[in-house]
Amino acid sequence: MATVTPFPDHLRERFRALLARLVALPSIAAEGRALGETAEAVAALLRELGLDAEIHQTAGAPVVFAERRVAGAPTVLFYNHYDVQPADPLELWSSDPFELSERDGKLYGRGTGDDKGELVSRLVALEWLRERHGGELPIGVVMLIEGEEEVGSPTMEAYVEANAERLAADACFWEAGIVDAADRPQLVCGLKGVVAVDLEVRTAAYDQHSGLGPVVPNAAWRMAAAVASLRDTDGRVLIDGFYDRVRAATPTEHAVIESAGAAARDESVDLGAEIGVERFHASANGAEFQRRLQLEPVVNVNGIHSGYGGAGSKTVLPASASAKLDIRLVPNQDPDEIVRLLRAHLDRHGFADVALTHRERPGLPARVDPAHPWLRHAAAALEEAFGVPAVITVSSGGSGPLHPFSERLGLPVAMVGVNYAGGRIHSPDEHIRWRDVERGTLALVRTMERFAGLDAPASSAS
């Protein structure tokens, strides 16, 4: 274990000041608010740090791009975003969401956790790194800070493809990192793809008296039967071909799963108690629980609605019904093919009348290799900074635009940052803790030093 490295006071002041400037800008992507203004503010911060920042226009919000390469040294790409979620409901905030507020060792405000605090911690990490190595950055840096992450990063794949040459790097820091409820740093090595699907069916021009039930088709039953046909009671997907392209887990991935399943505290037991689930699918626990959660694709029903749902009874045959699905994909499933297989499944099972639409830009699945040196150095740096081993995960159950970086640019991507499980991202009173800012920033610095083969300076050891 490395000795603890204290977070310098002047960098703490720097962190607070920079974050206050960004939190004050209500850059809500869903509302298209203050996005250009915030991109300019971010570019200004980068220039203050001596980076050559550019504003790149896209079909949506502008991207802030910065680049400083160092001859003979590896280059790290930072992916972050300057946009935030809406702040409502405003009445549930203890302080103004667009004014940084410090209470009890925590920093409150919209975007403190997701993702402005992360962005600022990276800027501060670069300052710290420079200070630790004679006033010059010892590694190359490329920054890509987008403004539409909270609305699904609709232009990221195209932007990365168009700018692949300028984005060339040796490794990537993903937008954030997090410690869990037991203060263990997480190192997540994959995200699932996701495709959102709407189903609709209509059986008559308008709702009918249910006395006609023996003859008139029922939209509620038809949608229930269509949805029920998609999977079995343990969540196994029954769409022909759904699993055909699933990439087999590598020996390393298997080892990570086995290790997670063998942890002293079985995550499935704690989770079940917390969310009120007595039995997970197939009674899975331990490594099987981890295998399903991290490696399995799934068809989720987000909602189904048809007919009467109020008090008492209404004797009606619903004329229409709708359902919403999200399909979580793993490498190498292809969203377009999966949608075609779903359509074929519905047709084959007698549901040709169930109309299917899907979101135009599905998320693609991606994983990085936990055994890559960048990931191994990140895990070691997290352990140094937080004092406990990092929990390594092959893949989150969730989704995000990892694919452009890991697959298109072919980079190892590490999720190292300053969030914690109680930080209420996307919610009122979003915040980060100073302790995580200090440790997470150090972890960033140490990952880079380790990766570049730089010794930690003697002056930083206590």
Next chain:
Amino acid sequence: MATVTPFPDHLRERFRALLARLVALPSIAAEGRALGETAEAVAALLRELGLDAEIHQTAGAPVVFAERRVAGAPTVLFYNHYDVQPADPLELWSSDPFELSERDGKLYGRGTGDDKGELVSRLVALEWLRERHGGELPIGVVMLIEGEEEVGSPTMEAYVEANAERLAADACFWEAGIVDAADRPQLVCGLKGVVAVDLEVRTAAYDQHSGLGPVVPNAAWRMAAAVASLRDTDGRVLIDGFYDRVRAATPTEHAVIESAGAAARDESVDLGAEIGVERFHASANGAEFQRRLQLEPVVNVNGIHSGYGGAGSKTVLPASASAKLDIRLVPNQDPDEIVRLLRAHLDRHGFADVALTHRERPGLPARVDPAHPWLRHAAAALEEAFGVPAVITVSSGGSGPLHPFSERLGLPVAMVGVNYAGGRIHSPDEHIRWRDVERGTLALVRTMERFAGLDAPASSAS
């Protein structure tokens, strides 16, 4: 064919005056409004007609009871109700729902069709009958006018059982009768039973992020699968034992179905065009369509609701789901047994976690014999009054408290009255047409005269 018997002018004035008094009373059972007051008003009308009216208290709204028996003559029991549906949405009414309004040969107001206009037509029919037979009623009369029909007649079975002796009669007029869109009088000989069932399932303490989909059970899928398991795509019920007690149709009932199926205009074709249904269950038409509609029990899904149903997508695993069913029964199915079979079906198919509740007082199925003299006389009287043959139906697809009268009292029951298919009962601008009042009232008079073996008086023929 009998000659046309004109409706006397003084009875038209009488009809309008009595109906205006009743429509002015907002006797909305669902709101418990003006029920005692309306019962008193109805009793007063009956006394003006020379009947001995009584108010009987029940566990709910009072029943108005009247009785006048005639030695040596048969007795007819009239079943009607003085309560009405709520009047909202008020803004869709062309005139005050609680003020009788006459326009273009129609009488508008809440309850004109259902059921105050029917009640008044019976009072006027009895006056007319008296006038046609020397100033004295030539048959016995018992009237039972309840005040909770629109909320499911919760006390009718018990009331009829407790008062069976005083309700003794030879035949019964049901609360209403109707002519169809082609102005053909209908003679409906049965009503289905109905039991309303609520299903609920919960899979977690609260909704979960859908990234947990591979491990956390999904309430929306579970309810969809439970509902889907109840029937096949053509509506055939898959609950074990569901059809076991279904009484076989009699030769008369078969003949009625065959006759309906052989009509020049196939009802299934007209209905399909009107309500936008291209294919009925099992592609049924003609006699098979009639057989299903009239003789088949069915499990209807009135609604299913779970999770997100708004715009765009929400990546959530719903923690709870609900569905509403109405189960339509035919003789001799028993609602309590059917609910037990449904519970057993859910348990057997892996849905023991789906909670089931059902309305305490289900409706019981009932049919009367279309070949009974009372029904044959009613059919002949309808043809006399309306000038076209009555359309006889073994059973409606709908439900109502026929059982206490047909099964408990063992009476033949005829549905003869003054409504028409366009009358908007339960809706804004509810109304009846003068032409149907005249013809329907005459049909009541002629049914009684025929049944009692009384010649129509010579003075009434033109």
